[in-house]
Amino acid sequence: MMRIGHGYDVHAFGEGDGIVLGGVQIPFKLGLIAHSDGDVVLHALCDALLGAAGLGDIGRHFPDTDPAFSDTDSRTLLRAVVAQLDDAGWTVVNVDITVIAQTPRLAEHINGMRERVAADLRVAEGSVNVKATTTEKLGFVGREEGIASHAVALLKHEGASV
Numbered sequence: 602m603m604r605i606g607h608g609y610d611v612h613a614f615g616e617g618d619g620i621v622l623g624g625v626q627i628p629f630k631l632g633l634i635a636h637s638d639g640d641v642v643l644h645a646l647c648d649a650l651l652g653a654a655g656l657g658d659i660g661r662h663f664p665d666t667d668p669a670f671s672d673t674d675s676r677t678l679l680r681a682v683v684a685q686l687d688d689a690g691w692t693v694v695n696v697d698i699t700v701i702a703q704t705p706r707l708a709e710h711i712n713g714m715r716e717r718v719a720a721d722l723r724v725a726e727g728s729v730n731v732k733a734t735t736t737e738k739l740g741f742v743g744r745e746e747g748i749a750s751h752a753v754a755l756l757k758h759e760g761a762s763v
C-alpha cells in the first residue's frame with residue numbers, strides 16, 4: 602500500500618550570520634529563530650514523512666521544550682524519523698519540497714539540499730525534488746520576515762494493510 606503526507610513549516614529571521622536549509626549551510630546577513638537549527642526544509646519534510654505514516658508530527662517526537670533538541674542539527678531529526686519509518690515497515694518512494702523565500706537566493710543550493718536529503722532518506726537523488734520560489738514580495742515571506750517550506754512525501758508499505 603502507498604500513503605501520502607504533507608508538511609509545512611515557517612521560521613522567522615533573527616540575528617545571525619547564516620541559515621541552514623535542507624542540511625546546507627548558507628551564509629546570510631541573518632539567521633532563523635528556532636530551538637533547533639531552524640531548518641524549515643527538513644522540518645516540513647519530517648512532518649510529511651510522519652504524516653504519511655500516521656505517526657503524528659515532529660513536535661510530538663522532538664518537543665521544543667526538550668533541551669536535548671536545543672541547536673540540534675535537523676538532519677539528526679530527519680534520520681531519526683527515517684528510523685521510525687523503518688521500524689514501522691515504511692519505505693520512501695519520493696518526496697517533493699518547495700522552499701518559499703524572498704531572500705537569500707537559493708538556486709545554487711538546490712542540488713546540495715537534494716544530495717543531503719537523498720542521503721538521509723537513503724533513496725536515489727532522483728526520488729528527491731527541491732524547488733525554490735518567492736512570493737513576488739507579498740506576505741511575510743515577501744517582506745523578508747522569514748522562510749516557509751512545504752513538503753509532500755509518498756511512502757510504500759510491503760504489507761497489505763497497516
Ligand SMILES: [Zn+2]
Binds near residue numbers: 639
Ligand atoms: Zn521548524
